[in-house]
Amino acid sequence: MAKSHIKMTVNGKAVEELVEPRTLLIHFLREQLSLTGPHIGCETSHCGACTVDLDGKSVKSCTMFAVQADGADIRTIEGMANADGTLHALQEGFREMHGLQCGFCTPGMILRAYRLLQENKNPSEEEIRYGISGNLCRCTGYQNIVKAIQYAAAKIAGVPFQEAAE
Amino acid sequence: MIPGSFSYHRPTSVQEAVGLLTKLGDDGRALAGGHSLIPMMKLRLATPANLVDLAGIADLKGIRADGNDIVIGAMTTQHDVIGSDLLGTKIPILRETSLQVADPQVRYVGTLGGNVANGDPGNDMPAVMLCLNATYHVTGKGGERRIAAREFYQGAYFTALEAGDVLTAVRIPVPAAGHGSAYEKLKRKIGDYATAAAAVVLTMSGGKVASCSIGLTNVAETPLWAEEAAKILTGSTLDAATVKKAVAAAEAITAPATDARGPAHYRTKMAGVMLARALARAKAKARG
Numbered sequence: 001m002a003k004s005h006i007k008m009t010v011n012g013k014a015v016e017e018l019v020e021p022r023t024l025l026i027h028f029l030r031e032q033l034s035l036t037g038p039h040i041g042c043e044t045s046h047c048g049a050c051t052v053d054l055d056g057k058s059v060k061s062c063t064m065f066a067v068q069a070d071g072a073d074i075r076t077i078e079g080m081a082n083a084d085g086t087l088h089a090l091q092e093g094f095r096e097m098h099g100l101q102c103g104f105c106t107p108g109m110i111l112r113a114y115r116l117l118q119e120n121k122n123p124s125e126e127e128i129r130y131g132i133s134g135n136l137c138r139c140t141g142y143q144n145i146v147k148a149i150q151y152a153a154a155k156i157a158g159v160p161f162q163e164a165a166e
Numbered sequence: 167m168i169p170g171s172f173s174y175h176r177p178t179s180v181q182e183a184v185g186l187l188t189k190l191g192d193d194g195r196a197l198a199g200g201h202s203l204i205p206m207m208k209l210r211l212a213t214p215a216n217l218v219d220l221a222g223i224a225d226l227k228g229i230r231a232d233g234n235d236i237v238i239g240a241m242t243t244q245h246d247v248i249g250s251d252l253l254g255t256k257i258p259i260l261r262e263t264s265l266q267v268a269d270p271q272v273r274y275v276g277t278l279g280g281n282v283a284n285g286d287p288g289n290d291m292p293a294v295m296l297c298l299n300a301t302y303h304v305t306g307k308g309g310e311r312r313i314a315a316r317e318f319y320q321g322a323y324f325t326a327l328e329a330g331d332v333l334t335a336v337r338i339p340v341p342a343a344g345h346g347s348a349y350e351k352l353k354r355k356i357g358d359y360a361t362a363a364a365a366v367v368l369t370m371s372g373g374k375v376a377s378c379s380i381g382l383t384n385v386a387e388t389p390l391w392a393e394e395a396a397k398i399l400t401g402s403t404l405d406a407a408t409v410k411k412a413v414a415a416a417e418a419i420t421a422p423a424t425d426a427r428g429p430a431h432y433r434t435k436m437a438g439v440m441l442a443r444a445l446a447r448a449k450a451k452a453r454g
Contacts, residue, residue: 022169044208045201045205045271048271060272063204063272065200067176068221132270134357
């Protein structure tokens with residue numbers, strides 16, 4: 001099968017590659033660009049571990065061909081830290097609030113939460129839970145994931161984070 | 167899971183897409199959002215030799231009013247449907263249904279056209295389209311034609327679409343101002359297809375049902391339009407006895423499969439429960 005020539009921006013860098021049309025975006029990112037932050041979990045569009053940000057949308061990169069992403073602007077967990085190397089507010093929130101246990105779902109959770117906070121700067125707990133409903137945490141650590149996202153929302157807004165009473 | 171090899175085409179006009187799909191025949195498939203097709207390709211349940219990606223066709227996007235209808239381009243995503251103030255005001259059942267389709271990531275990419283054209287009885291939008299009496303715009307080798315949603319579904323994955331056809335838009339007559347609507351979906355978890363679901367659009371006048379339309383999801387090989395049940399309800403106050411009769415009429419037309427979502431008789435009963443809930447909620451929202 002003839003390969004297709006694709007161009008895109010990944011984490012701010014221009015990328016030009018040849019791909020087989022059947023190459024899934026997750027395989028392209030991991031194997032061709034060596035960006036192994038996006039994880040392969042279920043491979044059936046359920047778990048969200050492969051979530052990346054693509055042209056302002058949260059996308060499951062296991063359910064898209066790399067050729068469909070031709071011309072796109074993509075961000076993965078590798079592109080989340082600030083330019084000076086400090087952590088993004090979401091990364092900091094996941095660390096401070098213990099938002100990860102095994103860490104497998106974390107890159108997808110953070111990329112999904114990134115888009116959620118772009119669209120809704122101050123989400124309620126319910127909105128966060130609904131917003132991350134396409135991401136599964138097999139450690140079932142949702143409580144602290146929600147707190148981590150609330151921490152990040154507060155940090156981005158420049159207000160002190162107050163943990164809700166349990 | 168890696169799909170079989172295929173050639174990728176990205177036409178920029180409907181005409182070009184129809185030309186390609188006509189020429190390719192059984193070797194070609196249209197690709198919309200891909201969130202039904204790509205999983206099937208990964209399982210090798212679908213092995214098209216050619217994919218014709220509709221994403222590059224600008225004409226297939228957008229939501230516009232046209233007289234008393236709203237026309238939604240086939241490549242409009244569920245996320246776009248949710249974000250549309252026009253639809254939220256005029257046909258709120260669409261936003262309500264889109265919010266129950268899969269999960270946020272899928273809704274950013276999955277399209278309305280793909281959802282209705284695929285013919286999967288598990289998809290939520292087809293029953294809503296039967297309920298709303300939508301019409302599908304289809305372009306094929308003979309030009310454009312329109313097919314009523316109520317005539318479109320023939321069996322699981324079998325529709326009125328023929329080789330070379332592209333479903334380009336969905337046309338929906340705007341329900342009367344003051345109507346009430348609801349989509350009630352029973353599912354095991356977020357992202358699941360319905361165990362059973364019911365769509366209701368009704369109008370009330372003087373405390374009685376003036377008009378009523380009902381669609382049912384995933385309780386037969388095709389979405390169902392429950393015409394008899396709606397007739398029973400029309401003219402009633404939605405009193406318990408009449409609702410019970412209508413629910414029985416709706417249950418009678420179901421023929422669900424026994425599967426992981428439950429045995430057939432359970433799914434039939436759940437269709438009835440979803441209908442009763444949707445009726446109550448639609449009535450509460452209706453004026454008149």
